[in-house]
Amino acid sequence: MLWKGRRESTNFEDLTGSTGGGGGKKMIGGGIGVLIVIVVALLTGKDPSALMGQLQNVTSGTEEHVCETNESKNSEYMSFVRVTLASTEEVWKTEFEKMGQVYEPPILGAFCGKVSTACGQGAAAMGPFYCPADHKAYIDLAFYSELQNRFKAPGDFAMAYVIAHEVGHHVQNLLGISAKMEQQRQGLSEAEANKLSVRLELQADFLAGLWAHYAQTSQKIIEPGDIEEALNAANAIGDDNLQKQSQGYVVPDGFTHGTSEQRMYWFKKGFETGDINQGNTFAANAL
Numbered sequence: 081m082l083w084k085g086r087r088e089s090t091n092f093e094d095l096t097g098s099t100g101g102g103g104g105k106k107m108i109g110g111g112i113g114v115l116i117v118i119v120v121a122l123l124t125g126k127d128p129s130a131l132m133g134q135l136q137n138v139t140s141g142t143e144e145h146v147c148e149t150n151e152s153k154n155s156e157y158m159s160f161v162r163v164t165l166a167s168t169e170e171v172w173k174t175e176f177e178k179m180g181q182v183y184e185p186p187i188l189g190a191f192c193g194k195v196s197t198a199c200g201q202g203a204a205a206m207g208p209f210y211c212p213a214d215h216k217a218y219i220d221l222a223f224y225s226e227l228q229n230r231f232k233a234p235g236d237f238a239m240a241y242v243i244a245h246e247v248g249h250h251v252q253n254l255l256g257i258s259a260k261m262e263q264q265r266q267g268l269s270e271a272e273a274n275k276l277s278v279r280l281e282l283q284a285d286f287l288a289g290l291w292a293h294y295a296q297t298s299q300k301i302i303e304p305g306d307i308e309e310a311l312n313a314a315n316a317i318g319d320d321n322l323q324k325q326s327q328g329y330v331v332p333d334g335f336t337h338g339t340s341e342q343r344m345y346w347f348k349k350g351f352e353t354g355d356i357n358q359g360n361t362f363a364a365n366a367l
């Protein structure tokens with residue numbers, strides 16, 4: 081990704097020094113948290129999202145988290161995150177204008193280990209996540225190396241895809257899609273409610289792909305191999321893959337993010353079309 085020397089977003093907070101507790105609202109998680117949540121959910125038969133709150137305490141209490149202490153590496157990570165965020169701001173500003181709306185960009189908070197949010201305490205083990213209540217995306221900078229080492233999804237564009245996915249959740253929040261889905265989930269069985277969550281996640285992947293489309297066509301920020309890096313990451317953090325890693329088999333009803341194939345499909349669709357109207361993952365025939 082050709083990110084060096086580009087505009088860095090000011091909608092960024094360095095939270096690497098912050099800790100603390102919070103409320104109990106629902107977060108929309110990234111990849112890694114789901115791994116642990118699903119395992120716990122399978123063991124206990126509970127709704128994965130309901131377990132998020134409990135999980136945070138568990139993980140922050142028992143896991144030793146290594147923060148990046150190298151100053152120059154840290155500031156490079158932060159620059160990268162800010163440039164990617166700025167790129168999403170430009171794309172979504174234009175897309176919202178096309179819809180006759182004004183885009184209000186999210187704040188992105190970079191943390192290390194744990195972080196206090198309007199959605200409760202966030203932990204690195206949950207992976208990057210978006211909190212609809214404070215309109216902020218949170219990302220642990222160590223996730224960059226997690227992608228590379230643990231998920232075998234190296235490359236700066238893999239990380240950019242993850243950021244764009246979280247921004248996608250913000251877009252869903254602004255467009256009222258998240259709230260509508262949360263309403264629809266009420267009264268559904270756990271399996272049915274999970275299916276709706278999958279559709280929301282896949283749409284965030286589609287929106288990340290749509291960002292990549294304009295990052296390439298308008299901003300010329302993409303290098304050869306970048307899209308493969310994103311697809312590789314989408315593949316690596318699909319729920320079926322995470323579950324295989326964690327227990328050796330796949331349990332479809334526990335999915336909350338979609339399979340690797342679905343995640344790649346929707347990212348690609350957004351990337352290839354650049355057309356927001358193609359992103360209805362909630363359509364009956366979408367999955």
Ligand SMILES: [Zn+2]
Nearest residue numbers: 109110281284
């Ligand atoms: Zn997500």
